[in-house]
Amino acid sequence: LNALGKHLLIELYDCSPGALDSLETVSATMVEAANSVSATIINVAEHKFQPLGVSVVVMIAESHLSIHTWPEHGYAAVDLFTCSDTMSPSVVVDLIREAFGSKRVTTMEVHRGIIAPVLTGSSA
Amino acid sequence: LNALGKHLLIELYDCSPGALDSLETVSATMVEAANSVSATIINVAEHKFQPLGVSVVVMIAESHLSIHTWPEHGYAAVDLFTCSDTMSPSVVVDLIREAFGSKRVTTMEVHRGIIAPVLTGSSA
Numbered sequence: 575l576n577a578l579g580k581h582l583l584i585e586l587y588d589c590s591p592g593a594l595d596s597l598e599t600v601s602a603t604m605v606e607a608a609n610s611v612s613a614t615i616i617n618v619a620e621h622k623f624q625p626l627g628v629s630v631v632v633m634i635a636e637s638h639l640s641i642h643t644w645p646e647h648g649y650a651a652v653d654l655f656t657c658s659d660t661m662s663p664s665v666v667v668d669l670i671r672e673a674f675g676s677k678r679v680t681t682m683e684v685h686r687g688i689i690a691p692v693l694t695g696s697s698a
Numbered sequence: 699l700n701a702l703g704k705h706l707l708i709e710l711y712d713c714s715p716g717a718l719d720s721l722e723t724v725s726a727t728m729v730e731a732a733n734s735v736s737a738t739i740i741n742v743a744e745h746k747f748q749p750l751g752v753s754v755v756v757m758i759a760e761s762h763l764s765i766h767t768w769p770e771h772g773y774a775a776v777d778l779f780t781c782s783d784t785m786s787p788s789v790v791v792d793l794i795r796e797a798f799g800s801k802r803v804t805t806m807e808v809h810r811g812i813i814a815p816v817l818t819g820s821s822a
Contacts, residue, residue, distance in 0.1 A: 578768050579775055581707070583808060619741040619757045629762070631755050633743045637766050638755055642779070644702050644811060651703055651810045653777070655766070682808070684707060686775045687768060 578687030579637060582663045584652040586670065588677035595645040597622040597630075603673040604630045607654075608639050610669055611661040636661065641670075650674060655686070702811030703761060706787045708776040710794065712801035718767040718774055721746040721754075727797040728754045731778075732763050734793055735785040760785065765794075774798060779810070 593599050601620045608615050614635035621629045626646050632639040637655040644650070654666055663683075671679050717723050725744045732739050738759035745753045750770050756763040761779040768774070778790055787807075795803050 578771065578773060579766065581775075583705070583810070585811065616745050616753075617743040617755075619743050619755065621740050621757060621759075623759075629740075629757060631741075631743070631757050631762055631764075633745060633753060633755050635745075635747075637753065638764055640755075640762055640764075640779075642703065642761050642781070647702060647811065647813055649702060649811045649813065651705075651779070653779075655764075655775070655777075657766070684806070686707070687709065687771065687773045689771055689773065 576689050576691055577685035578689060579655060579657045579685070580663075581684045581686050582654040583682045583684065584654065584667060584670070585680045586650040586652060586674055586676040587648060587679070589648045589650055590675035591645040591648055593674045594643040594648070594650055595626055595628065597628050599673070600628045600641060600643060601630050603670055604632050604639055604641055607666045607669050608632050608634055610665050613639070613661070639666075650676075700813050700815055701809035702813060703779060703781045703809070704787075705808040705810050706778040707806045707808065708778065708791060708794070709804045710774040710776060710798055710800040711772060711803070713772045713774055714799035715769040715772055717798045718772070719750055719752065719769040721752050723797070724752045724765060724767060725754050727794055728756050728763055728765055731790045731793050732756050732758055734789050737763070737785070763790075774800075
């Protein structure tokens with residue numbers, strides 16, 4: 575079975591609340607993360623919530639990279655959805671873990687769009 | 699245990715390729731889906747791929763709603779990430795299923811940001 579997309583759900587706990595509440599830090603980190611895997615950035619949408627929290631969604635030609643932060647809980651949810659086989663998600667995980675000072679990270683990979691392979695005829 | 703976010707991963711198979719390749723249809727459907735659950739739209743990013751495919755990401759105050767389509771496979775991946783308990787995801791699923799003529803839909807709900815509750819003291 576082939577998957578059209580790979581979707582990595584990243585949970586970052588015990589982060590620096592200050593980093594998670596800085597729109598500038600979060601946005602720069604997500605753009606750097608996209609660049610670290612040579613993604614082609616199409617659009618960056620960002621929003622600062624009051625009093626706390628930031629959302630940034632980076633639309634890339636290979637799908638998207640998003641983050642929503644809860645500084646009051648030291649938590650951020652990051653999604654890396656790609657349709658490229660050549661990207662190395664671990665580079666992104668390491669980069670954002672360091673940027674936000676996360677002491678505990680969990681990840682889950684979900685294969686999106688499971689398409690049955692086209693069976694070719696066999697002469698055997 | 700409490701979750702800060704609810705993330706619904708929706709797989710739409712056997713869709714109408716024409717609908718999936720129309721930026722206008724896909725974008726309007728995603729905005730309608732956001733409105734159907736009374737989400738507050740912050741930003742809509744959209745992109746048409748050549749020759750086939752569309753990406754739309756709707757940033758909402760409650761997190762995000764995204765879609766990536768593969769018309770050549772009749773498939774679309776939709777994500778509904780919310781931090782609101784009052785939203786009814788089934789409304790969104792029904793709406794997009796109908797808009798794209800999908801004959802097979804699977805969903806997976808992931809709880810994001812599992813935070814242990816603060817235990818209050820007991821006098822017992």
